[in-house]
Amino acid sequence: MFKRFLAIMLCLVLVLGLGACGEKKEEPAPAAEPAPAEETEELKTVVILGTGGTIAGSGTAGKTQGYTAGSIDIQSLIDGVPGLDTLANLQGEQVLNTASDNVTAKDWIVLAKRINELAKDDNIAGFVITHGTDTLEETAYFLDLTVKTDKPVICVGAMRPATATSADGPMNLYQSVALARTPEARGKGVMIVFSDGIYAAREVTKVTTYKTDAFNGRDFGALGYMVDDKAYFYNTSAKKHTVDTPFDVSELEDLPKVGVAYFHIDAEPEMLQYYLDNYEGVVVAGAGNGSSSTLWSNLVKDTVDGGSEVVVVRAGRMDNGIVTDNANYMQSIAANNLNPQKARILLALALTQTKDREQIREYFAEY
Numbered sequence: 001m002f003k004r005f006l007a008i009m010l011c012l013v014l015v016l017g018l019g020a021c022g023e024k025k026e027e028p029a030p031a032a033e034p035a036p037a038e039e040t041e042e043l044k045t046v047v048i049l050g051t052g053g054t055i056a057g058s059g060t061a062g063k064t065q066g067y068t069a070g071s072i073d074i075q076s077l078i079d080g081v082p083g084l085d086t087l088a089n090l091q092g093e094q095v096l097n098t099a100s101d102n103v104t105a106k107d108w109i110v111l112a113k114r115i116n117e118l119a120k121d122d123n124i125a126g127f128v129i130t131h132g133t134d135t136l137e138e139t140a141y142f143l144d145l146t147v148k149t150d151k152p153v154i155c156v157g158a159m160r161p162a163t164a165t166s167a168d169g170p171m172n173l174y175q176s177v178a179l180a181r182t183p184e185a186r187g188k189g190v191m192i193v194f195s196d197g198i199y200a201a202r203e204v205t206k207v208t209t210y211k212t213d214a215f216n217g218r219d220f221g222a223l224g225y226m227v228d229d230k231a232y233f234y235n236t237s238a239k240k241h242t243v244d245t246p247f248d249v250s251e252l253e254d255l256p257k258v259g260v261a262y263f264h265i266d267a268e269p270e271m272l273q274y275y276l277d278n279y280e281g282v283v284v285a286g287a288g289n290g291s292s293s294t295l296w297s298n299l300v301k302d303t304v305d306g307g308s309e310v311v312v313v314r315a316g317r318m319d320n321g322i323v324t325d326n327a328n329y330m331q332s333i334a335a336n337n338l339n340p341q342k343a344r345i346l347l348a349l350a351l352t353q354t355k356d357r358e359q360i361r362e363y364f365a366e367y
């Protein structure tokens with residue numbers, strides 16, 4: 001009798017708690033809801049230009065090494081990021097699919113031309129470039145000097161291939177698309193989004209061979225943070241960029257040849273001589289304040305004083321600090337605080353405009 005009473009009571013509790021007396025039905029898990037604003041506001045278009053890199057890399061499931069960069073197409077990358085399509089109308093375009101070490105100046109020009117063309121479309125809010133991290137800072141700085149729009153252009157990559165455990169690409173891509181449609185991101189020049197940070201193309205550099213927090217803004221830090229789809233800005237770059245530069249890619253197919261000669265103890269002058277004789281511009285990645293041996297600096301001096309048109313820029317091998325003009329080295333131009341690989345880009349673009357060293361010296365102060 002008591003057992004029957006207990007059974008009835010239990011059933012009552014279940015009726016009140018579950019709405020039915022009997023077997024509990026598995027409720028389907030509620031779908032993750034997009035933020036309310038996205039439900040009501042008309043979505044803007046963000047164009048995602050795919051170029052390859054580790055973010056599009058594929059290898060042994062779970063592993064971070066031994067993969068092939070640039071093997072997943074842009075549409076699959078887009079489709080693989082949960083919630084990406086709630087941020088914007090996404091338009092993927094495959095420009096290249098390769099490791100970023102294979103990217104060329106010709107590819108940069110194609111990218112810049114495509115962005116300049118698409119930027120005229122009022123429906124497009126901004127751009128994301130997926131790219132390998134090895135040369136990401138170079139592509140970003142080239143675009144920073146050549147795209148003619150104030151719409152956000154965000155460069156992004158990943159340190160782990162898409163097939164790795166805890167791949168970092170999906171969140172980096174999510175945050176990049178979110179930033180590309182953020183009105184506050186307009187007019188700030190080309191930016192890199194990486195590991196929750198927003199960095200100016202001019203200052204950012206890759207700082208590690210394998211960790212996921214792979215970029216920083218050197219002496220200048222980050223422009224801001226990304227937290228999920230929200231951008232928090234604290235700084236802006238003081239240098240001119242995008243619509244405020246004279247660099248015009250519309251008639252370009254390639255860039256003038258500019259090499260980087262890396263100075264070190266016992267550096268042979270023959271290597272520098274080769275660049276001086278065969279290239280239109282040379283960046284000396286010097287020690288300290290862009291310094292090099294007497295052998296090297298005399299070679300530059302003699303070449304320029306001897307009437308050669310080659311333009312030489314002195315940069316520093318260190319990530320931080322500024323290289324200033326030096327009365328002992330006036331045959332060459334100080335790179336300001338650009339690292340050698342970025343000084344090479346500015347010099348190449350400068351040479352599309354002029355061979356006048358004093359004009360190029362001004363460019364290095366301005367951009």
Ligand code: SIN
Pocket residue numbers: 052053054055069098099100101131132133134135157158159
């Ligand atoms: C690359 O730069 O394409 C390979 C390395 C990377 O994306 O991290």
